[in-house]
Structure formats: C-alpha cells, structure tokens
Amino acid sequence: MDKNLKIYFASDQHFGAPNPEESFIREKKFVNWLDEVKKDADAIFLLGDLFDFWFEYKTVVPKGFIRVLGKLAEIRDTGIPVYFFVGNHDLWMQDYFEKELNIPVYHDNVEFIFNNKLFLIGHGDGKGPGDLGYKRMKKVFTNSFSKWIFRWLHPDIGVRLAQYLSVKNKLISGAEDVKFLGEENEWLVQYAKRKLESKHYDYFIFGHRHLPMIIDVGDNSKYVNLGDWIGYFTYGVFDGENFELKKFEELPK
Template identity: 40%
Template sequence: MYYFASDVHLGAGDENASRRTEQRFVKWLDSVAEDADAIFLVGDIFDFWYEYGKVVPKGFVRTLGKLAELSDRGVKIYLFIGNHDMWARDYFERECGVEIIRQPSVFELAGKRMFIAHGDNMNISGKPLLQLMNWGFRSPVLRTLFSWLVHPDIAMRFGQWWSGTSRKSHAKDDITPSSLGFLIDYARNYKAQNPTTDYILFGHMHYPYDLKESDLRLLFLGCWDGDEATYAVMDDKGNIELKNF
C-alpha cells in the first residue's frame, strides 16, 4: 500500500490547535505504517520550516520522532518540499531517515506511473511577480545572506507571520473546483506530452478533488484543517482513492 498526504501545516494556529493537528497526524502515521510500502508527504507538512546550519525550528518532536521511528522500522518515507518548507536542508534525512524530494518527480508504483508534485511554482509563466518571488525564496545566495544576518528568533517570527498570510490565501472555504484550473491545465498538458502517465497528484490547494477524464486521472490531496484531514491510498493493484481521517 502507498499513502499520500500533504498540507498538514504543523505549527499553524494557536498552541492547542497545533497540538491537536500534530496528534492526529502522528496517529495517522501509526495507522498506515503497518502495511505501507511507502509514505509520500507531498509538501507543506510544516507551516514554516527554516533550517540554519546548526538550528532547526522548536517543536514538532512527536512528528519528528515518529518519522524517525518508522524509518528505523524500514518504512520508506518521501518528504516533498512545498512552499512553506522549501528551506529544509539535510536535517530530515540525517536525523529522521526520510528522503527529501525537491522537484516534481515520477514514480512507478504498483505497476502505475505517477507524477507527483506539491503544486506551487507551476504553470506561472505569465505571472512575473510570482516568478520573481519564487526565485528570491529559492536563491542560495539570498538564503545564505539571510542566515548570516537574521537571528533565528526573528526569522521564526517573520516566517510564522508570512506563512499565516500565505495559508489564508488558500483557505479551504474560499477554494472551489474552478480555483484548481491552472493546475488542471498543467496536468492536461503534462499528460499530452507524457501519455504513459497513469496518475497525477498535487497538494497545495487545500481542496480534495478527484478529476477523472477519458485520458487523465488527477488527484488533489486536500489539507489537515480543523477537524478535517484527507489523504490518498493506492493498493497493490494500482487503484487509488481519496479518504478522510
């Protein structure tokens, strides 16, 4: 079995809300670990994650410990970088044993070819401001300067403010199927150029959606907001579906 989740946004909201989300996420990891061939965490698992050379964000010990435990037990875990945790370096790989995926990637799973991406920074060729922002956030030079010049306490406060602002732009109550159009267009173009693709899977939009067309199967994973949590599961025959937890 293969399991997929995204947009947990650990650390979002007040302390109590954040703790409830983390407890539910850890419970989900426990529930899928027994029969998981692999677990795919498709970006924005953390609401804000920024690594210095010797400093990582405070908190998340239940999640980090669980990831390390499952990895030690032989469960393969892939952690995709999203727009809220793009500044991860090597901590997850060294300490938790997970594999970091920094680019959209293709996997062969249960005889099916799947294209997986968080969904940010895609199909934005006509949006120069967004292109500039993405370049700046991902620039190794600017990141190095930021790490040298900004104290971690200040960086975390700024990051939490920025993450909250960004997350509100994808509030689940404001998202409809029409909001997914730019990624649906991307998926259709990708499928046309890569016809052997069986499934395309995105996170990012905080809206669970399963699009079935004659030559395209596209799934959006949704998010872990409030009392709702969605994920996808693929069985050993290559069948995939969205579920609630």
C-alpha cells in the same frame, strides 16, 4: 504486479499554524494516522507544507514538532520508505530529514512507477499557468543569496518574522480562498493536461490546493489533490489497482 500494495499520501499539515496550541491538536491527530497506516504501508509520501514554516540553519532547526518527527523516525527505523517533497512553506528544507530521519527530500516533481502505473508526484506550487506573483517570489526565496542573508538573522528573530509573514501574507504563503475554481481555472489541472500532451501519466498526485479532489484529465489519467490536515484531514491510498481519497476518522477512546 503486486495487487496488495498500500501506498499512502498526505499533504499540507501546516504544523505551527495558526498557533502552537491549535497546531498541537492537529499534530497529535496526524501522528495517530501515521500509527494506523504504518501497520500495512509499503511506502508513505508526504507532499509538502508539513510545517507552516521551516528553515535550516547550519546548527539549528525550528523548535517543536517532536512528536511527528519522532514518529517519522520510528517508521523509517522499521524499514518503511518515507518520501518528502518540500512545499512552499517548507521550501528552505535542506538535509536535516535526510541525515536525521533517513528520509529523502525532493524539491520538484518526481516520477514513480507502482504496478506499471506511472505517477507524477509533487507539492504542486508554481506549476501550470498563472500565479505569476508567487512564481516571482519563489525565485527570490530560493535564491542562494537570499538564503544567505536570512541565515544571518538570529533564529529568534528570523523564525518569528517568517512565521508572521507565512500566516499574514497570502502572496508569500501561497494561500488563497479554498474554493473549487472549475477545471478550466484550476492551474494544476491545466498543468496535468499539458504534461499529457507529451507523455502519459496514470496519476498526478499533488497537494498545495487544500481541496481533496480526483479529476479525469485524460484517457486513464487522473489528477489528485490530497486536501489538507486543517479542515479536511484527508489522505490518499493506492492499493495496487485503484487510488482513493479517504478521511481520517479517529475512533473514540
């Protein structure tokens, strides 16, 4: 039992959107957050949509994001574990993070145990009831033949097309109006409650909804959504006993 744990969680940075100039400002803020949490972090979890679009060709990855990638490499080189879960915007991630940054990449929910607390962690897209249009579209996007076809597009064409669709098409992006829908209409809340019918989890940690919230879903069980780094700049921290959502406020320089 370690009561001095510091495990950090963040999600939905969407770097690259809505344009390089605005994204750059948010990227620098996120890098400053990484600089802060690395001082006492036992682990850092990134729960998807770090990029608004990401596709790995065999020899090419999207241009940009050098500051956040460099900072993650620096953190890993110090020995701090970093875990990455793909979101619906970067679901075409393959092994670049694993080979270049030594960061494991997960494509679905994974269980972790910290201080005898069982966590179920993932991005959250396509889970729970509803959202059938996105679930069908995700099957198309993750199909090996679809990825093979897209890979034949020149990166200048493929990346530009995907970035356009990501921003403009709500069905493809998985975006929706960011409003609390009530517990009975929040798909991830319903998903957590159904999971509890067969197994106890102390915490369900997800992103995707862009709303920071902690909701009791059962006896000693909480659903957490981490918010985003577009309007909220929120993150989660587990200290070995409790989980909190916090907002990153940069100190004046």
